[in-house]
Amino acid sequence: MIKWFANLKFRYQLVTGMIFITSAALFLIGQVSYFYFYERNTNEVLRRARSSVEMAGESLSYQFNSLSAATNHLLVKEPFPQMIADINNYNFTGYARYFTTATAVTDSFLQNHDLVTNVLVCGDDQILFSPTSLGISSHFDKLLPENIWQYPHITVLPTRFSNMFGRKGVIPVSYPVSSILSSKHLAYQDITNCRKVRFILLVDTEQIRDYFNRMSNRYTYCMYLADENGQPLDITEKEYPDAFLPQICKWVADGSPGQEGTVKAENEDLFLTMNKIKFCNLNVVHMTKKSALTGDIKEIRSFFILVWIACFLAAVLLSLALSGLLTxxxxxxxxxxxxxxxxxxxxxxxxxxxxxxxxxxxxxxxxxxxxxxxxxxxxxxxxxxxxxxxxxxxxxxxxxxxxxxxxxxxxxxxxxxxxxxxxxxxxxxxxxxxxxxxxxxxxxxxxxxxxxxxxxxxxxxxxxxxxxxxxxxxxxxxxxxxxxxxxxxxxxxxxxxxxxxxxxxxxxxxxxxxxxxxxxxxxxxxxxxxxxxxxxxxxxxxxxxxxxxxxxxxxxxxxxxxxxxxxxxxxxxxxxxxxxxxxxxxxxxxxxxxx
Incomplete structure (x- = not known):
């Protein structure tokens, strides 16, 4: 190769040398720029994702725990202890008289907690109290199609939509409660040989989504709330199908606080960052697609290609012109x-x-x-x-x-x-x-x-x-x-x-x-x-x-x-x-x- 180049005429040596130098320099600059900006964007996105999930985790932990404390305070107010005791003991003769008093107490609770749209008290035969609708019993199976009686602990369920509460989605939070009148205490558990009772908070999904949207950035594909099994709670599979992939759910379920990593989806890599919420083992998950990071950088690569073509043509023309003068x-x-x-x-x-x-x-x-x-x-x-x-x-x-x-x-x-x-x-x-x-x-x-x-x-x-x-x-x-x-x-x-x-x-x-x-x-x-x-x-x-x-x-x-x-x-x-x-x-x- 060196011998062949040495035997070329001067003008062709100049043309070849300028083309090679120009192409090599622009190729090197283009590759270095591509990898530099890709790494910089990736690190910046991960840094923002860590900050977002940390802030969201702390904020939601505080809100859910505050809501749970307020729920404890609500349930010890009359008439809820007596109402829950009547449901436990199959005594329904005076159930209707509780409605007015319970509604007054619950309305104050809802006014102080914008995150909650409604509360339900129900027994396992669908005896139900709701301050906003007397006819919700007929829609109980549509609102809660799953067997909520199988959950012995406080459980957060995925979002669902019901015409009884408008078109907004709600996230049910189910509390198993029992009243022990002899001690005048409530317990978050089911009593043996007694009818089961559930106190259900309906959390406004739209408020949760608005909060996550504010915490997101332009590279964010999705930021959502997941349960301990990794299943998304505030989004639907139709909107974000990648969040419901088995490998994503498994990564979230097996993860630890502050975990971040990459999971392979069907067509591309997904960058994930998660953090734990100190309530029912919930998780905040931030997801970014690799294509979102490389989209801007592809424009830089295209620019360097155009510059290389222009420099290639200029190198040929200038080399031919200069070689005639220099000899x-x-x-x-x-x-x-x-x-x-x-x-x-x-x-x-x-x-x-x-x-x-x-x-x-x-x-x-x-x-x-x-x-x-x-x-x-x-x-x-x-x-x-x-x-x-x-x-x-x-x-x-x-x-x-x-x-x-x-x-x-x-x-x-x-x-x-x-x-x-x-x-x-x-x-x-x-x-x-x-x-x-x-x-x-x-x-x-x-x-x-x-x-x-x-x-x-x-x-x-x-x-x-x-x-x-x-x-x-x-x-x-x-x-x-x-x-x-x-x-x-x-x-x-x-x-x-x-x-x-x-x-x-x-x-x-x-x-x-x-x-x-x-x-x-x-x-x-x-x-x-x-x-x-x-x-x-x-x-x-x-x-x-x-x-x-x-x-x-x-x-x-x-x-x-x-x-x-x-x-x-x-x-x-x-x-x-x-x-x-x-x-x-x-x-x-x-x-x-x-x-």
Missing amino acids: RNLRVLGTIIRSINDKTYTKRKEFNHTDEISLLGVQLNQMYDTIQLQLLQIKDEEQKKAMAEIQMMSEQINPHFLYNTLECIHFQILNGHSKTAEGMLESLGKYLRTTLSFGKTMISVEKEVEHVTSYMEIMNRHSSNGIQMETQIDPLLKDCQIMKILLQPLAENCIRHGFDGFISGLEPVPPRIDILISPADHNKIRIEVTDNGRGIDIEVANACITENSSESQKHFGLSNIQKRLKACYGDSFRITFQSIPYLKNSVIIELPRDI
Whole structure:
């Protein structure tokens, strides 16, 4: 495969490489994004489900237990003890006289408990009391078709609908009760050889459903109440068939408080979370379908597919276009640059044409001659002073700056960006003319600004950061003399410490450097270099301009500026710092206008 790729023509290598890189990057981004968002959504849904079932469990436990306590209080009020005793003892002669008194007591109970729609008192031969209907006995089998007499304990039954109480569903809560008149006590049990009695609360299903709907979120498939066997109580199989599946009921019945897990349904996975209610072993169950979680994420996958198709077509077209430009007349320039790097460039290559690459070659020769001439002048005319100047420059400028710039020019040439390379050469020439200014220590403000501008032009072409720089100079100060190479290290610090790590297109703020040079009090010049990067650690910055501190050795840029300013101006200068991260981070220097 590698051999086959190496034998392809350059334009096909470029096309293949760009397609492969683009496709691999987008595929990786798409897969990572899909799994990331899926896991995030799943964890968030489970977290919300846990919170919902915990809150619902506590709330319903409190409501049912409060309701049970109120029921205890109701049943000890007259005429219920005597009524229950008469039913137990087959004495029905005075049953009708209890109706009015029982209705009055029960109406107060129903008004204080909105969750209950009605109460029933019945014997095993369907002798029945209900405060809302005298004819409910004929509908008893329809309301309670199951054998409620088989339950010896308090039991919550599934929801059912009855025309006697409107179209709303009700959940019966059956209490087995017996009256012991000799002790004037009620017992929640059946007495041997006595008629069985049931006190039944009819709980409003709609209120339970409204409460669960408020506790649900947009991913919730169903949130419901289940008995100890896992059977749903407040929903119907027609509405939510998955909740009635045997494996779901078994998972709920075998579960423990706070349990969560995944159960396989017929077509997809269901995420379940449950919690116990401290009343009749009831359970609150929250159910979410996996398809609800992946629905939003599929849109992200579709988006990446469309982006991949667009990038695929763009990569093909751009590769073909670029390959035609990059293969013309570049070998000669490549040979020149290699010779310069190897220090074997002695025989000049003449360029007689006026196309961009020929002009670039001429400027490259001029740049090389300029550098050689300046190096000879530094050696021959002012060796001692030049050595000090070079030492100072080596502390201020990355020693690989020139070589990196040449390599960048080389890369721009190889990629056919002749105008970019031409601009970089021009900026580099301006930069070097100021930097290597034949040992001069002082230059005009205007020249110093041109120097840092050239530096920023080169740095912006080095990378894709696209740092914007604005300068403002008071017209009266343009010709004032200041120490040279003062602004460039400050701009370099802005790039290295303020914008380092910024990703093009994803910056928290558009990178920007502002330089303001204005008059100050007492015949001074105020220089303020501001960026909107990460911010300045003012304590560290102050340590850098303190002699013999450990920070001054680590951060030589500010330390070197402080030492050179002291050599030029003595103690008549001042450096201060201000920092508001990602808004305004300033280094302020005040200098005398005249030395």
